[in-house]
Amino acid sequence: MNFSSKLLENAVNEFGKLPGIGQKTALRLVLHLLNQDYASVEKFGNTFIHLKNNIRFCKSCYNISDFEICEICASHKRDHSLICVVEDSRDVMAIENTNQYNGLYHVLNGLISPMDGVGPSDLTVDLLVERVKAGEAVEVIFALSATMEGDTTIFYLHKRLKEYPLKISTLARGIAFGGEIEYADELTLGRSITTRVPYENSLTK
Amino acid sequence: MNFSSKLLENAVNEFGKLPGIGQKTALRLVLHLLNQDYASVEKFGNTFIHLKNNIRFCKSCYNISDFEICEICASHKRDHSLICVVEDSRDVMAIENTNQYNGLYHVLNGLISPMDGVGPSDLTVDLLVERVKAGEAVEVIFALSATMEGDTTIFYLHKRLKEYPLKISTLARGIAFGGEIEYADELTLGRSITTRVPYENSLTK
Numbered sequence: 001m002n003f004s005s006k007l008l009e010n011a012v013n014e015f016g017k018l019p020g021i022g023q024k025t026a027l028r029l030v031l032h033l034l035n036q037d038y039a040s041v042e043k044f045g046n047t048f049i050h051l052k053n054n055i056r057f058c059k060s061c062y063n064i065s066d067f068e069i070c071e072i073c074a075s076h077k078r079d080h081s082l083i084c085v086v087e088d089s090r091d092v093m094a095i096e097n098t099n100q101y102n103g104l105y106h107v108l109n110g111l112i113s114p115m116d117g118v119g120p121s122d123l124t125v126d127l128l129v130e131r132v133k134a135g136e137a138v139e140v141i142f143a144l145s146a147t148m149e150g151d152t153t154i155f156y157l158h159k160r161l162k163e164y165p166l167k168i169s170t171l172a173r174g175i176a177f178g179g180e181i182e183y184a185d186e187l188t189l190g191r192s193i194t195t196r197v198p199y200e201n202s203l204t205k
Numbered sequence: 206m207n208f209s210s211k212l213l214e215n216a217v218n219e220f221g222k223l224p225g226i227g228q229k230t231a232l233r234l235v236l237h238l239l240n241q242d243y244a245s246v247e248k249f250g251n252t253f254i255h256l257k258n259n260i261r262f263c264k265s266c267y268n269i270s271d272f273e274i275c276e277i278c279a280s281h282k283r284d285h286s287l288i289c290v291v292e293d294s295r296d297v298m299a300i301e302n303t304n305q306y307n308g309l310y311h312v313l314n315g316l317i318s319p320m321d322g323v324g325p326s327d328l329t330v331d332l333l334v335e336r337v338k339a340g341e342a343v344e345v346i347f348a349l350s351a352t353m354e355g356d357t358t359i360f361y362l363h364k365r366l367k368e369y370p371l372k373i374s375t376l377a378r379g380i381a382f383g384g385e386i387e388y389a390d391e392l393t394l395g396r397s398i399t400t401r402v403p404y405e406n407s408l409t410k
Binding site: 001003004005006007008010012014017018019020021025027028029030031032033034036038040042043044045046047048051052053054058063064065066068071088089092093095097118137144167174188 | 206207208209210211212213215216217219220223225226230232233234235236237238239240243246247248249250251252253254255256257258259261263268269270271273276277293294295297298301302396
């Protein structure tokens with residue numbers, strides 16, 4: 001694209017670095033910002049700098065938090081014997097939104113991915129093993145994506161954790177609610193038959 | 206959504222104010238930023254503040270520029286007798302990318318839209334009239350969107366400019382290249398028949 005201004009080009013390039021934002025969208029966003037008043041743009045820019053400078057991660061579960069220990073880990077109403085292992089904070093929010101889980105979390109901050117050069121040492125694996133060693137956990141649930149990276153990570157974590165007296169579980173796989181049989185992939189459909197559940201258990205509570 | 210951090214929520218809300226960015230996308234962008242190093246995030250935030258504080262608009266055509274007079278207006282290679290009136294800087298770039306136009310531009314900075322409370326005084330209409338009065342322009346081309354707002358703006362501008370000895374033209378309307386007849390709307394298709402062109406003129410040069 002042919003920019004009439006270097007400043008404009010820089011700003012478009014900054015937005016363009018974000019995932020899923022192409023140059024045309026970036027330009028639209030920059031022009032939108034330019035139409036705002038000085039105070040709004042200043043607030044916009046400073047919010048992210050402020051976030052980056054002041055964000056903390058819970059010392060126990062590594063979830064994003066404003067405090068040393070996040071609200072979930074600090075709550076006495078949660079079941080401290082359950083640890084749900086997730087990839088990032090987004091997954092914590094997604095599971096919290098279901099209102100179906102009352103245990104704690106452990107945020108790995110990524111998945112093992114040799115292709116992207118992400119190994120176990122880049123994740124919070126050691127922190128998880130320490131939590132398990134400390135002994136309060138009775139069950140660890142792997143709530144990781146059903147991808148190559150997710151499976152690799154589960155395989156590795158299982159190897160690290162199997163020496164401890166723990167129940168280790170993963171999310172149920174099957175046909176999604178609202179999902180149509182004919183569009184389900186063979187792997188999922190096949191698995192949903194072999195792991196079929198008694199009718200009474202399938203009713204939503 | 207249930208945020209574990211107020212800082213995070215603020216940052217998501219700032220992104221969410223941008224057009225076309227919902228809360229889920231905003232969260233993805235913020236988490237992406239959080240994974241960058243301090244310097245990158247600081248650069249990201251400061252770029253927009255710097256842009257807003259230092260951006261200039263060409264004194265002649267009102268296009269975004271780093272100088273008092275933009276490169277297009279200052280160029281002796283451009284045809285100063287042609288003024289192409291556009292809504293914003295994006296349209297200037299779009300037309301420049303065609304390599305089919307060698308005149309000057311005039312950026313209105315919006316379109317007349319009574320619904321959104323935008324009147325002629327919010328646009329650079331007076332500046333355009335002054336340029337025409339100054340006398341260098343021979344033709345004014347309205348390159349505005351084929352919407353209610355675009356048509357209203359053309360109607361108003363035509364009224365303001367008709368007293369001057371000018372050729373006034375608008376963009377050709379018709380079937381787009383690659384467009385299929387059966388999917389064209391009736392208005393466009395009808396107009397493309399009544400304003401049909403001799404075969405020799407239709408060949409791309």
